[in-house]
Amino acid sequence: MAVLSLLHPASMPLAAASGSFTFLYQVGYQAAGMMIVLGALGGLWLIVAALGRVLRLSQPDHPPVTRPLAASPSPAPAPVDSGLDPRLIAAISAAIHVTLKSRFQLVSIQPEQTHTPAWSQEGRREIYQSHRVR
Amino acid sequence: MYDNLVNFLQLTAFNLVTWQMCVMWIVVLVLFYLAVFKEFEPLLLVPIAFGALIANLPTQGVVNQAPGPVLAPFDARVVAWHVRVGDEVKEGMKLATLAPTNPNARDEPVLVARSHGKLISIVAPVGAVVLEGQPLTEVYSNEPGGLFYYLSKGIHWELFPPLIFLGVGALTDFGPLIARPITLLLGGAAQLGVAMTFLGATLLGFSSGEAASIGIIGGADGPTAIFTANKLAPHLLSAIAVAAYSYMSLVPLIQPPIMRLLTTKKERLIRMKSLRPVSKLERLLFAVLVTVVCILLVPAASALIAMLMLGNFLRECGVTDRLVKASQNEIINVITIFLGTSVGMTMTGEAFLRAETLKIIGLGVVAFGISTAGGILMAKVLNLFLRNDRINPLIGSAGVSAVPMAARVSHVEGQKYDTGNYLLMHAMGPNVAGVIGTAVIAGYYIATLGGH
Numbered sequence: 001m002a003v004l005s006l007l008h009p010a011s012m013p014l015a016a017a018s019g020s021f022t023f024l025y026q027v028g029y030q031a032a033g034m035m036i037v038l039g040a041l042g043g044l045w046l047i048v049a050a051l052g053r054v055l056r057l058s059q060p061d062h063p064p065v066t067r068p069l070a071a072s073p074s075p076a077p078a079p080v081d082s083g084l085d086p087r088l089i090a091a092i093s094a095a096i097h098v099t100l101k102s103r104f105q106l107v108s109i110q111p112e113q114t115h116t117p118a119w120s121q122e123g124r125r126e127i128y129q130s131h132r133v134r
Numbered sequence: 135m136y137d138n139l140v141n142f143l144q145l146t147a148f149n150l151v152t153w154q155m156c157v158m159w160i161v162v163l164v165l166f167y168l169a170v171f172k173e174f175e176p177l178l179l180v181p182i183a184f185g186a187l188i189a190n191l192p193t194q195g196v197v198n199q200a201p202g203p204v205l206a207p208f209d210a211r212v213v214a215w216h217v218r219v220g221d222e223v224k225e226g227m228k229l230a231t232l233a234p235t236n237p238n239a240r241d242e243p244v245l246v247a248r249s250h251g252k253l254i255s256i257v258a259p260v261g262a263v264v265l266e267g268q269p270l271t272e273v274y275s276n277e278p279g280g281l282f283y284y285l286s287k288g289i290h291w292e293l294f295p296p297l298i299f300l301g302v303g304a305l306t307d308f309g310p311l312i313a314r315p316i317t318l319l320l321g322g323a324a325q326l327g328v329a330m331t332f333l334g335a336t337l338l339g340f341s342s343g344e345a346a347s348i349g350i351i352g353g354a355d356g357p358t359a360i361f362t363a364n365k366l367a368p369h370l371l372s373a374i375a376v377a378a379y380s381y382m383s384l385v386p387l388i389q390p391p392i393m394r395l396l397t398t399k400k401e402r403l404i405r406m407k408s409l410r411p412v413s414k415l416e417r418l419l420f421a422v423l424v425t426v427v428c429i430l431l432v433p434a435a436s437a438l439i440a441m442l443m444l445g446n447f448l449r450e451c452g453v454t455d456r457l458v459k460a461s462q463n464e465i466i467n468v469i470t471i472f473l474g475t476s477v478g479m480t481m482t483g484e485a486f487l488r489a490e491t492l493k494i495i496g497l498g499v500v501a502f503g504i505s506t507a508g509g510i511l512m513a514k515v516l517n518l519f520l521r522n523d524r525i526n527p528l529i530g531s532a533g534v535s536a537v538p539m540a541a542r543v544s545h546v547e548g549q550k551y552d553t554g555n556y557l558l559m560h561a562m563g564p565n566v567a568g569v570i571g572t573a574v575i576a577g578y579y580i581a582t583l584g585g586h
Contacts, residue, residue: 026336030329033578034322040431040574041322041567047423048315055416123545123558127538 084109150192150226154483158190161486165376174383178356178474182376185478186486188282197286197479198225199248200279203257203269207245209235211263212270219256223247223273230270235263242484251275286476289364289371294473295357296441301466302357302569303445304458306537310563312420313409316516317529317560321567323512324533325575327352327505331497338493343367346579348494351378352501353572354385354536360477361438362576366583372480373491377498382536388499389506389531389543396510397527401517402551404526406560417450428574435577442569502534509533509564525560532561535568 093106162183169179188196210232217229230245251273258270288294311317328349335345343366350359351374359378363371381388425443429436445461448454509530517524528548532540541561548557 023333023336026333026342029582030332033575034325034329036431036578037325037571037575038319038322040428041318041571044424044427044570045315045318047427048312048318048420051419051423052312052315052412052416055413059413119556120545120549123556124542127542127558 147192147194152483154487155190155192157487158186158481158483161481162187162190168380168383175379177470178379179383181471181474182379182478182481185282185475186372186481187478188475189479189482193280194225196280197248197282198250198280199283201249201251201273201275201277204229204245204247204271204273206232206258206264206266206268206270208232208241208266209264210241210243211235212258212260213243214260215256217253219253221253222251223253224250229253245270247273249273249275249279250277282476282479285472286479288469288472289360289476289480290368292361292364292437294469294476295361295364296437297469298357298466298473299438299442300445301461301469302537303442303447304449304461305466306442306446306449306566306569307562308417308420308446308566309412310409310559311566312412312416314560314563316520317525317563318567318570319516320509320512320525320530320533320564321569321571322533323530324505324509324564324568325353325571326508327501327503327534328572328575330504331501334500335493335497338497340490340493341367343583344370346583347374348497349501350374350572350576350579351381351494351498352505352534353568353575354378354382354502354505354534354540355569355572356382357473358438358535358569358572358576360473362579365580369485370490370494372477372486373494374498375477376481377495380495381498381502382539385502385534385536385539386543386546388502389534389540390547392503392506393510393528393531393544393547396507396514399551401514401527402548403555404524405552405555406526406529406557407523409559414450414452418447421447421450424570428570428577432574432577432581434580435573438573438576439570442573505534506531509568526555526557529557529561529564532565533568533571535565535572537565537569538562540568541565 089106089109092109096104096106165179165183165186168174169176169183213231213233215230217223217227223229225247227247228244229247232241232243232245234241234243252275253271254274255272256270257272258264258268264270330349331352332342332345332349335348336342340348347359347363347367347370350362353359356375356378360371360375363374367374421443425439428439448458448461509532510527511530512533513525513527513530517527526544526548528544529541531547532544534540541558541564544561545556545558548555
């Protein structure tokens with residue numbers, strides 16, 4: 001009930017401001033504040049989670065394409081032994097395909113000339129570029 | 135020629151330099167060093183430091199008020215007038231001696247002119263008892279106030295922090311938070327430092343309003359700290375703003391030891407599941423939802439929440455590109471310059487060189503530490519209930535706002551133990567939740583402590 005009474009400012013006019021309250025009162029005041037913050041964000045969590053679920057149910061993802069892939073019109077070129085992990089080449093090829101959205105031939109793979117991990121660098125660039133102040 | 139030189143020297147301001155100004159010049163140099171050479175929040179610290187430099191020079195026509203009524207700065211009794219009707223007054227001239235009616239008040243008993251002009255009336259004669267804000271006398275002049283008198287209205291009238299939030303909203307991607315909304319709780323738990331520092335500040339003798347303003351430093355949210363301090367403890371504004379922005383830039387130094395102390399190696403190695411894509415409709419509904427829920431709950435924080443979510447709605451709706459770009463660039467950059475210099479202008483030697491400033495700086499680091507711990511501990515608690523999709527507790531520390539620095543610290547700390555663990559986007563969830571959480575607790579304080 002004490003927490004509920006604090007929800008409305010008028011129910012506690014200038015109360016804590018008088019400075020005449022005991023430390024125990026201040027502890028209760030802070031506990032109420034934390035409950036309100038956690039209650040607000042917890043409530044948002046439940047609503048957002050429910051909303052997300054409803055939206056996903058009402059707008060299901062497009063079913064995956066099930067038709068068989070056509071046979072390749074031309075045989076793939078023989079892979080060049082680059083000394084790289086085949087899984088890495090596959091991942092890079094997939095990334096290029098997603099980006100270009102067209103046919104391509106991967107000619108060479110060169111490591112970036114930097115001492116900083118590329119992912120970290122890219123993430124940092126994006127974040128810092130879009131959040132300048134604070 | 136000798137007379138000309140003497141006359142010129144009498145017009146210079148060397149004789150107006152005080153020892154407080156000299157000390158503040160050293161403070162300004164330290165701030166410049168941190169901002170320029172150490173790159174500690176330079177976008178804010180450079181304007182703040184430059185504003186502080188101007189505030190601690192005997193300037194003319196920069197900070198003087200517009201002529202008009204001179205109001206009582208606190209509840210007081212008029213002891214003596216040092217000027218008479220018809221006198222020409224200048225900025226800094228002693229007008230009257232006041233005796234605070236509150237025996238516990240620490241206010242300066244001298245009323246000083248803040249504008250130039252002619253004294254045209256004395257409203258409160260000697261012996262009169264006046265309340266804060268009541269007119270004491272009136273100064274008339276054809277000249278307007280100084281540049282920073284008008285700019286500082288952006289803080290006093292609480293215009294700048296919400297406008298900064300407009301830009302912040304336009305820059306913030308709430309996608310990670312919407313994809314994993316449970317991380318909202320981490321942003322809430324990180325307000326623990328705010329609450330605990332409030333208690334610590336009251337034990338050190340600060341009033342409730344002052345303690346709340348100091349505690350908000352733990353939220354690591356500069357605009358909210360300024361907004362709250364301006365409402366509840368405007369005399370501490372400069373110290374609180376400097377502490378908040380300095381500690382935000384020190385997040386990479388403050389947080390990691392606490393993160394290591396409160397987590398096990400096994401916990402630091404937790405890999406979180408990839409975040410699901412979030413639709414445009416979800417993002418728009420989220421902005422509206424947060425606006426409605428937070429304003430209904432804490433209307434005192436309406437200005438901050440409303441502008442934050444307006445900026446975000448502009449960003450996510452996809453049809454207001456020009457407004458988004460203006461919010462993300464021109465508006466936030468211009469306001470940042472004005473806000474920073476206006477905050478710096480409050481750093482006069484008399485206001486800053488006090489024991490309270492050292493206490494605030496000390497309490498600020500405590501607030502940051504406890505807020506960091508609060509987020510981490512909440513993640514550990516949640517993991518007790520989450521079996522399949524556990525949270526790496528390192529992202530809990532990002533619940534202090536400090537966007538995006540705190541999220542990056544979580545990511546870097548995680549990569550020290552697993553180079554393939556990318557926590558950055560996961561940490562952005564609690565990071566932006568912290569912005570909302572700090573605004574909510576600030577609204578709670580303002581509502582209950584009677585901010586005007």
